[in-house]
Amino acid sequence: MSSMNTSNLTIETLKKMFSENKRFDSRKLFDLRPIKVESEVSNKAEGSARVFLGKTEVIVGVKMQLGAPYPDSPDKGNLMVSGDLLPLASPRFEMGPPGFEAIELPRLVDRAIRESGMIQLDKLVVTPKEKVWTVIIDIYPINDDGSLIDAATIGAVIALKNAEIPGIDESGNPDYDKKTGKLPLSKETAPFSFSFFKLGDSLILDPTREEEEACEARVTFGISKWNKQYMINSCQKSGETTFTKTEIEKMMNIIPEKFDEVNEKLKKFL
Amino acid sequence: MAKESKETKRESGRKLTEMRPMMAKVGVIPNADGSAMFAFGNTVAIAAVYGPRQLHPQHMQNPSTGILRCNYDLLSFSVADRKKPGPSRRSQEISKVTQWALLPAVNLKEFPNTVIDVQIYIIQADAGTRTAGINAASMALAHAGIPMRDLICSISVGKLDKDLVVDLDKSEEDFEGGEGPTDFPIAKFASKDEYTLLQLDGKIQPDVVKKILDLADEACKEIYEVQKNALKAVVETKVAEK
Numbered sequence: 001m002s003s004m005n006t007s008n009l010t011i012e013t014l015k016k017m018f019s020e021n022k023r024f025d026s027r028k029l030f031d032l033r034p035i036k037v038e039s040e041v042s043n044k045a046e047g048s049a050r051v052f053l054g055k056t057e058v059i060v061g062v063k064m065q066l067g068a069p070y071p072d073s074p075d076k077g078n079l080m081v082s083g084d085l086l087p088l089a090s091p092r093f094e095m096g097p098p099g100f101e102a103i104e105l106p107r108l109v110d111r112a113i114r115e116s117g118m119i120q121l122d123k124l125v126v127t128p129k130e131k132v133w134t135v136i137i138d139i140y141p142i143n144d145d146g147s148l149i150d151a152a153t154i155g156a157v158i159a160l161k162n163a164e165i166p167g168i169d170e171s172g173n174p175d176y177d178k179k180t181g182k183l184p185l186s187k188e189t190a191p192f193s194f195s196f197f198k199l200g201d202s203l204i205l206d207p208t209r210e211e212e213e214a215c216e217a218r219v220t221f222g223i224s225k226w227n228k229q230y231m232i233n234s235c236q237k238s239g240e241t242t243f244t245k246t247e248i249e250k251m252m253n254i255i256p257e258k259f260d261e262v263n264e265k266l267k268k269f270l
Numbered sequence: 271m272a273k274e275s276k277e278t279k280r281e282s283g284r285k286l287t288e289m290r291p292m293m294a295k296v297g298v299i300p301n302a303d304g305s306a307m308f309a310f311g312n313t314v315a316i317a318a319v320y321g322p323r324q325l326h327p328q329h330m331q332n333p334s335t336g337i338l339r340c341n342y343d344l345l346s347f348s349v350a351d352r353k354k355p356g357p358s359r360r361s362q363e364i365s366k367v368t369q370w371a372l373l374p375a376v377n378l379k380e381f382p383n384t385v386i387d388v389q390i391y392i393i394q395a396d397a398g399t400r401t402a403g404i405n406a407a408s409m410a411l412a413h414a415g416i417p418m419r420d421l422i423c424s425i426s427v428g429k430l431d432k433d434l435v436v437d438l439d440k441s442e443e444d445f446e447g448g449e450g451p452t453d454f455p456i457a458k459f460a461s462k463d464e465y466t467l468l469q470l471d472g473k474i475q476p477d478v479v480k481k482i483l484d485l486a487d488e489a490c491k492e493i494y495e496v497q498k499n500a501l502k503a504v505v506e507t508k509v510a511e512k
Contacts, residue, residue: 235470242464252476
């Protein structure tokens with residue numbers, strides 16, 4: 001795979017195929033690639049997961065640290081999401097300070113998880129107003145073939161699901177060899193993220209890198225279930241074109257369906 | 271139930287769909303090719319446009335189109351806890367979504383190899399800063415004479431527990447209880463139902479999204495009038511001066 005930009009020829013071909021509900025890999029526009037998940041891939045982490053979406057591979061780990069609460073939430077633990085687009089994962093990624101993509105990816109995963117209320121941060125207080133657990137989710141793409149945000153969100157959710165809280169030793173520091181039980185999570189809520197991409201008048205889900213590069217705009221939604229209702233928790237539009245009201249309504253109809261589909265596939269990890 | 275909804279009435283006394291008083295002024299920065307101020311109540315944004323001008327470094331130039339660069343930031347004293355000067359991850363993200371919000375409206379193909387720089391700063395913040403910034407920037411672009419398909423209007427629609435609410439202020443953004451606060455900043459073409467900014471934090475049922483877009487459409491009509499009048503005013507003053 002070279003790091004060349006998508007050719008106009010490819011873009012035109014994709015535009016035509018999308019308008020006929022076809023794709024290079026014979027999927028329909030809203031079909032997802034096969035999802036494969038492994039949990040507990042790194043035993044030093046409090047929780048971890050590896051996610052494959054087709055050829056896209058992402059590893060996500062959860063670490064926990066003790067620290068002071070944020071002044072605006074003295075009775076809650078903290079959540080931090082970070083991501084690093086390793087040059088290992090794609091010829092597109094380079095060493096050096098994070099570009100916008102590397103900033104946006106963890107922010108979108110953060111918002112999907114935080115706003116869904118999946119992590120019960122109020123149960124992560126050690127000493128009220130003084131000492132709380134900080135949950136740190138680190139995202140590393142290993143092979144980028146598109147849909148990194150959606151893959152990373154799945155990875156983060158599953159890593160959280162198997163995360164265990166470390167012990168605390170006599171001097172008040174974390175004892176990472178001891179485990180004191182599961183991370184407190186809402187039983188009902190596990191968010192997923194779905195990014196719709198637009199090329200011409202067509203919308204697609206779960207693009208490959210090539211499709212993603214050809215597309216003109218993207219909108220990412222975080223969705224979860226809360227009190228038995230589907231809830232959109234986060235949203236961000238990117239790209240140089242617009243989405244029409246009809247398109248947004250269409251996406252709102254598809255999303256619950258896709259949420260159920262992924263939920264069903266990943267049931268044993270959740 | 272009725273009692274509950276009374277409790278979630280707005281502190282400011284505004285009706286659920288009532289926006290804060292808006293203010294707009296064009297031509298606030300004489301050095302700039304285009305500039306404007308836009309305020310939603312206590313949130314005040316200023317924007318300057320420089321360009322189209324030659325882009326340096328040269329290797330960033332694009333011979334098939336001009337490029338649009340946006341920078342959004344808060345002045346350090348515009349918020350309760352002083353904001354450390356310089357870009358943060360938040361401001362970098364807002365800069366980028368602002369660029370995406372404005373891009374569909376600007377015809378950059380007419381200016382190959384050039385850059386149009388949009389600089390947005392918040393003087394006073396009381397929530398809705400990105401939307402105020404986009405409204406100001408859209409006027410500044412028009413004021414700079416950049417060919418545009420339409421003006422961009424931007425508004426934040428929110429949900430406080432179950433009530434849909436237009437133009438949240440900071441106290442409402444920090445609302446707690448029920449389904450919590452949801453903030454849904456939206457930008458669109460003034461005269462078409464095409465959306466250029468969609469962002470959201472909170473909890474919203476998929477079937478409520480359409481209602482939110484409808485509320486944003488109504489609000490944007492009012493914003494458009496304010497923007498249009500401010501742009502007209504600057505032209506009329508110029509004519510009068512001659």
